[in-house]
Amino acid sequence: MRIRAQVAMVMNLDKCIGCHTCSVTCKQTWTNRDGTEYVWFNNVETKPGIGYPKGYEDQEKWKGGWKLDSHGRLQLRSGGRLKRLSRIFANPDLPTIDDYYEPATFDKDILVNAPAGRTDTPVKQPYSQLTGEPMSVVWGANWEDSLGGATGLDDPNLRAVSDKVKFEFEKTFMFYLPRICEHCLNPACVSACPSGAMYKREQDGIVLVDEDRCRGWRMCVSACPYKKVYVNHATGKAEKCTFCFPRLEAGQPTICSETCVGRLRYLGIVWYDEDAVLAAASVPESELLDAQRSAFLDPFDPAIQQAARDAGHPEEWIEAAQRSPVWKLISEYRIALPLHPEYRTLPMVWYVPPLSPVLDAAGAAGRDDTDADDIFHTIDDLRIPVEYLASLFTAGDTAVAGGVLMKLAAMRSYMRARTLDGSVAQELLDGIGMTGEQVEAMYRLLAIAKYDERYVIPAAHARDAAALEAQAAAQTDCSLDCEGGPGMSDFHLPQQPTRRRLPINPIRGRS
Ligand code: SF4
Ligand code: SF4
Incomplete structure (x- = not known):
C-alpha cells in the first residue's frame, strides 16, 4: 500500500444561490490577465443546461476521460499513445472559442x-x-443563468431520461452546479500530456501544470472530461485551477470557498491508497461509485494511521484527516456523490445533491409530511427528477441517488420534529439506518457548521514547503506515472525552447 493524502472538496448544492461570487473572486485572483479573458477556473452552471464549454459532458463528441477497452483495460477515450501523437498538430477534439x-x-x-x-x-x-x-x-460562460431548461433539451444528461422529464411550465426545475477542476485521483489530463507538464503533487494530490515544460499541445484539454484545462492564448500554455495551493499551504481555504456566500463548500484531506487507484477506475460501470468510495481509507483505523506515520505524514495531517468534513460527508454519512463517476478519473470534488422542497411536495400530494413512508414516497415525485440527478452523480443508479435524497429528507423532518416538540421520529431514523446523534451531527455540518468545521486544512510544514518547491523545480512526471499505473505514459517529446507570446489566437487555430 502506498498511502497518500488528497485535498478534496464537497459542495452542498442545496445551498447554492447562483450568486457567482466564487467565480468572480477566483477570476480576480487567478485569471485576471491577458490570454485568460475567456477562462473561468470556477464557473457556476444552471442545470439542466449545456454548460461551459457547451455540451462538455458529451464524451461521444469530446472524447474526454477514460473508458474500458475490449479487454477491460483502462484507456483514454481520446485513444492510445500513437493515436494521440498522430493528432498532435491537428486535434479534432478541441472546443473552439465559440464553444466557450x-x-x-x-x-x-x-x-x-x-x-x-x-x-x-x-x-x-x-x-x-x-x-x-x-x-x-x-x-x-453563464449564458443559461437561471433559465431552468430553456437550453435544457440539449443537456446530455437529459437524453437518457427524456421520457421522465417534461419541460412543462409547471414542472420546470433548475439548480446551480458550481464547478472547478476535480483534482482527480486518476487524472486524464496528466496521462494525456506528451510533455510531462501536467502533474499530481505527491503531498496533497493537487493537479498542476509546469508552465516551463508545457509545449501547448492541448492534449490535456481534450482528455479532461470536465473541460477544466484551458489554453492561455497569449502564452499558448495550459492553465488550470490550482486549488489555491499557496493558500492551502498556509492553512487557508481556497478563495472560492472563503468567499462562498452560501457557505456550501467543505475542504479537508482524505487518505487513499495509490496502488488501488487503477483497480478502482477499472471496475464495471455499475460498481464505479462503490469502488470510488472505497478508494478512501478510514482515518480512524489505527493501521491506516500507522501507515501514514510510516510514510512520513506529520501527526497534524493524521489528526486533520479524522476531522475532515469531506470524509464525513462522503464516507460516514454517505450523502456526497462524485460528478460523473463514469468518466473514471476519480474526481475529488463531490456534491451533496439538491433536494427539492420535499415537505411541500408531500403536502401538495396529500401526504403526511411527518410520516416516514409518505416522505420517502414523495422522493419519486420531486421537482428535480431522481433520474436526472442519477445521470449526474451516480452513473445512472437511481437507487443510490434516491437513497441520498431520502437521508436529506429524513434529516429535515427529524430535525423539524425535534425542534418543534422535542419528539424523536424513530421511524425516520430506522428508514435511513442512522442514529439520532448521526443525523444531528450531519445536520450541524450541513446547516450551521462554523468556519473551522467546514475547512480543515493542515498547513504545510516548513520542511514540506522546501520539498514542494524542489518538486515543482524538478517535476518530471505525474506521481501516478508508474509501470502499469494510471499515468501509463513514458513518452515525452524532446525539450523545446519556451515560446513567447504568440501572434495568433491558438484557440481558433494557427494563422
Ligand atoms: S478535472 Fe481531472 S482530468 Fe480535468 S483537469 Fe482537473 S485533474 Fe485533470
Ligand atoms: S459563491 Fe457559493 S452560493 Fe454563490 S454561486 Fe458560488 S458556490 Fe453558489
Whole structure:
C-alpha cells in the first residue's frame, strides 16, 4: 500500500444561490490577465443546461476521460499513445472559442464622455477581447443563468431520461452546479500530456501544470472530461485551477470557498491508497461509485494511521484527516456523490445533491409530511427528477441517488420534529439506518457548521514547503506515472525552447 493524502472538496448544492461570487473572486485572483479573458477556473452552471464549454459532458463528441477497452483495460477515450501523437498538430477534439464564448469588453468612453443634454440613451458597443473588432454578444460562460431548461433539451444528461422529464411550465426545475477542476485521483489530463507538464503533487494530490515544460499541445484539454484545462492564448500554455495551493499551504481555504456566500463548500484531506487507484477506475460501470468510495481509507483505523506515520505524514495531517468534513460527508454519512463517476478519473470534488422542497411536495400530494413512508414516497415525485440527478452523480443508479435524497429528507423532518416538540421520529431514523446523534451531527455540518468545521486544512510544514518547491523545480512526471499505473505514459517529446507570446489566437487555430 502506498498511502497518500488528497485535498478534496464537497459542495452542498442545496445551498447554492447562483450568486457567482466564487467565480468572480477566483477570476480576480487567478485569471485576471491577458490570454485568460475567456477562462473561468470556477464557473457556476444552471442545470439542466449545456454548460461551459457547451455540451462538455458529451464524451461521444469530446472524447474526454477514460473508458474500458475490449479487454477491460483502462484507456483514454481520446485513444492510445500513437493515436494521440498522430493528432498532435491537428486535434479534432478541441472546443473552439465559440464553444466557450468570445470575451467582450466595452468602450466605456461613450458613457463617460456623452455630451450633456443628449436626449437619446448612449449605448455601449461591445468589442472582442481577442480581435479588438466590434462584435455581438451571443453567448457567455453563464449564458443559461437561471433559465431552468430553456437550453435544457440539449443537456446530455437529459437524453437518457427524456421520457421522465417534461419541460412543462409547471414542472420546470433548475439548480446551480458550481464547478472547478476535480483534482482527480486518476487524472486524464496528466496521462494525456506528451510533455510531462501536467502533474499530481505527491503531498496533497493537487493537479498542476509546469508552465516551463508545457509545449501547448492541448492534449490535456481534450482528455479532461470536465473541460477544466484551458489554453492561455497569449502564452499558448495550459492553465488550470490550482486549488489555491499557496493558500492551502498556509492553512487557508481556497478563495472560492472563503468567499462562498452560501457557505456550501467543505475542504479537508482524505487518505487513499495509490496502488488501488487503477483497480478502482477499472471496475464495471455499475460498481464505479462503490469502488470510488472505497478508494478512501478510514482515518480512524489505527493501521491506516500507522501507515501514514510510516510514510512520513506529520501527526497534524493524521489528526486533520479524522476531522475532515469531506470524509464525513462522503464516507460516514454517505450523502456526497462524485460528478460523473463514469468518466473514471476519480474526481475529488463531490456534491451533496439538491433536494427539492420535499415537505411541500408531500403536502401538495396529500401526504403526511411527518410520516416516514409518505416522505420517502414523495422522493419519486420531486421537482428535480431522481433520474436526472442519477445521470449526474451516480452513473445512472437511481437507487443510490434516491437513497441520498431520502437521508436529506429524513434529516429535515427529524430535525423539524425535534425542534418543534422535542419528539424523536424513530421511524425516520430506522428508514435511513442512522442514529439520532448521526443525523444531528450531519445536520450541524450541513446547516450551521462554523468556519473551522467546514475547512480543515493542515498547513504545510516548513520542511514540506522546501520539498514542494524542489518538486515543482524538478517535476518530471505525474506521481501516478508508474509501470502499469494510471499515468501509463513514458513518452515525452524532446525539450523545446519556451515560446513567447504568440501572434495568433491558438484557440481558433494557427494563422
Ligand atoms: S478535472 Fe482537473 S485533474 Fe481531472 S482530468 Fe480535468 S483537469 Fe485533470
Ligand atoms: S459563491 Fe457559493 S452560493 Fe454563490 S454561486 Fe458560488 S458556490 Fe453558489
